[in-house]
Amino acid sequence: MEIGIIGAGYSGVSLAYNIYRNATEPTHILLFERRKEHGLGAAYATTHAEHLLNVPAGSMSGLADDPDHFLNFVLRDKRAARYIRMDQPLQDQFFPRMVYGWYIQSLLAECQTPSARQVIVELVSDAVIDAVPTDDGFVIRTQNRRVIPVNKMILATGNAHPANGLLAQVPARQLIADPWNYDAIRSVPRDRTVLVVGTGLTMVDTVIALKTLGHGGPIIALSRRGLVPQRHESLGYGGTTGWEPERLRHLRRKIRGAAQTRAAAGGDWREVINTLRYCTQELWTGLTVSEQKSFLRHLVPYWESHRHRLAPEIGDKLRAMIDSGQLRIMAGKIDGIDSLPGANSLRIQVRPRGGGSQTRVLVADYVINCTGPDTNISRSNNPLLQSLLRQRLIRPDIHRMGLDVAADGALINGQGESSETLFTLGPPTRGRWYEIVAVPDIRGQSLRLARRLLTLGSVPAAT
Numbered sequence: 001m002e003i004g005i006i007g008a009g010y011s012g013v014s015l016a017y018n019i020y021r022n023a024t025e026p027t028h029i030l031l032f033e034r035r036k037e038h039g040l041g042a043a044y045a046t047t048h049a050e051h052l053l054n055v056p057a058g059s060m061s062g063l064a065d066d067p068d069h070f071l072n073f074v075l076r077d078k079r080a081a082r083y084i085r086m087d088q089p090l091q092d093q094f095f096p097r098m099v100y101g102w103y104i105q106s107l108l109a110e111c112q113t114p115s116a117r118q119v120i121v122e123l124v125s126d127a128v129i130d131a132v133p134t135d136d137g138f139v140i141r142t143q144n145r146r147v148i149p150v151n152k153m154i155l156a157t158g159n160a161h162p163a164n165g166l167l168a169q170v171p172a173r174q175l176i177a178d179p180w181n182y183d184a185i186r187s188v189p190r191d192r193t194v195l196v197v198g199t200g201l202t203m204v205d206t207v208i209a210l211k212t213l214g215h216g217g218p219i220i221a222l223s224r225r226g227l228v229p230q231r232h233e234s235l236g237y238g239g240t241t242g243w244e245p246e247r248l249r250h251l252r253r254k255i256r257g258a259a260q261t262r263a264a265a266g267g268d269w270r271e272v273i274n275t276l277r278y279c280t281q282e283l284w285t286g287l288t289v290s291e292q293k294s295f296l297r298h299l300v301p302y303w304e305s306h307r308h309r310l311a312p313e314i315g316d317k318l319r320a321m322i323d324s325g326q327l328r329i330m331a332g333k334i335d336g337i338d339s340l341p342g343a344n345s346l347r348i349q350v351r352p353r354g355g356g357s358q359t360r361v362l363v364a365d366y367v368i369n370c371t372g373p374d375t376n377i378s379r380s381n382n383p384l385l386q387s388l389l390r391q392r393l394i395r396p397d398i399h400r401m402g403l404d405v406a407a408d409g410a411l412i413n414g415q416g417e418s419s420e421t422l423f424t425l426g427p428p429t430r431g432r433w434y435e436i437v438a439v440p441d442i443r444g445q446s447l448r449l450a451r452r453l454l455t456l457g458s459v460p461a462a463t
């Protein structure tokens with residue numbers, strides 16, 4: 001069987017690894033990646049050691065059936081071992097994200113070892129730009145004009161870039177539209193005022209990168225609610241366990257109540273949120289579509305800032321920048337942007353939250369877009385996704401958070417039928433599972449999808 005996996009971030013590599021380990025018949029896996037290196041994706045390509053994982057090492061195993069796999073890697077790998085701290089249990093430590101990139105690449109190296117079962121993982125450094133269905137799969141076309149037939153194709157294309165929206169009015173030389181472009185961040189003059197739009201984890205990353213590069217100028221971080229990710233404190237679990245799917249308003253009340261009770265008993269609200277980690281997908285799928293919509297409209301910023309937290313060291317650095325006055329967090333909405341006449345600065349009109357129609361003017365020299373991935377696939381600039389959409393082989397999910405997908409990862413086409421040859425995993429499945437962006441959520445999905453593909457593979461293709 002020929003399997004084409006498009007994208008070699010964590011999702012693509014872990015899927016290739018799981019197929020490699022579980023296949024019992026000859027299988028050829030082609031792992032396509034458009035970046036310079038396989039195995040890093042957007043999250044782990046950073047070379048800043050200050051960019052830490054936001055999940056403790058003990059929860060970062062890349063393999064669903066081997067919980068200590070990442071811990072064993074850091075103990076074994078000489079480069080990674082340099083980052084082990086002696087003052088904390090290993091499983092509670094937050095490692096640099098680049099260490100995790102090395103870890104993913106070690107998985108890749110392992111599954112390139114020739115196997116007696118004739119399972120081969122071939123790395124293809126090329127962007128897939130198109131795929132056309134055939135009788136027994138797809139013909140894949142790449143930017144470098146390769147044409148490759150496969151029996152199954154899996155979209156492991158990860159997170160999209162943010163949408164520019166109003167920021168499109170910022171002259172290109174003053175706008176960093178891709179917050180993962182560290183070269184662009186490096187090029188910002190150190191004394192200039194920077195406006196970061198968005199106050200989530202990407203903002204934190206960007207601000208830490210600026211600081212590490214010696215930025216001394218003011219930084220303003222703006223979002224509608226001005227909510228910044230909370231800091232990890234307790235990594236334990238506690239309070240209510242055994243959460244069951246319920247109506248949204250009951251859940252909301254119960255979660256808040258459990259967190260307050262936990263805090264009043266001398267515990268930490270985070271322990272309650274931690275217990276939710278393992279059942280969030282069940283709770284999400286137990287909501288009606290209109291409850292899901294209501295959650296997305298009103299509760300997401302609160303959920304995200306409490307659920308996806310900062311490593312304590314990062315939380316401390318951010319606090320120090322706020323306390324020193326260098327970083328200002330603002331809640332408000334951008335109303336308009338123009339250039340100041342005769343100057344290289346921008347004038348940004350902001351309507352502060354709760355301030356009615358009153359506007360304030362901010363002056364900044366550079367703008368960095370940290371508003372989060374644009375999940376609306378119909379605006380994607382990925383030629384492959386555009387082509388599949390045009391052919392009606394895929395369609396957006398009901399919330400436009402990614403792709404419409406069946407429970408087993410099969411993509412659903414424009415007619416509402418699920419495919420036996422086209423699959424996805426990771427961030428594109430957010431509409432179905434909601435919490436499916438981080439490694440602890442994707443690893444189980446990856447193992448299940450590998451097994452599913454191998455079962456399908458053993459069935460002869462219909463003629």
Ligand SMILES: Cc1cc2nc3c(=O)[nH]c(=O)nc-3n(C[C@H](O)[C@H](O)[C@H](O)COP(=O)(O)OP(=O)(O)OC[C@H]3O[C@@H](n4cnc5c(N)ncnc54)[C@H](O)[C@@H]3O)c2cc1C
Pocket residue numbers: 006007008009010011012032033034035040041042043044052053054055126127128129156157158159202205382383384425426427437438439440
């Ligand atoms: C900055 C950041 C920090 C994060 N930190 C953590 C963390 O600490 N812990 C955690 O658990 N999760 C973290 N995450 C979540 C992260 O999304 C997952 O951990 C994981 O990296 C998702 O992997 P992925 O392979 O699905 O997506 P990606 O990493 O986005 O990889 C997708 C890959 O597909 C490639 N691709 C796309 N289209 C094509 C095409 N047409 N042809 C060829 N290649 C293509 C892209 O180049 C990319 O390399 C973080 C995310 C970000 C963005």
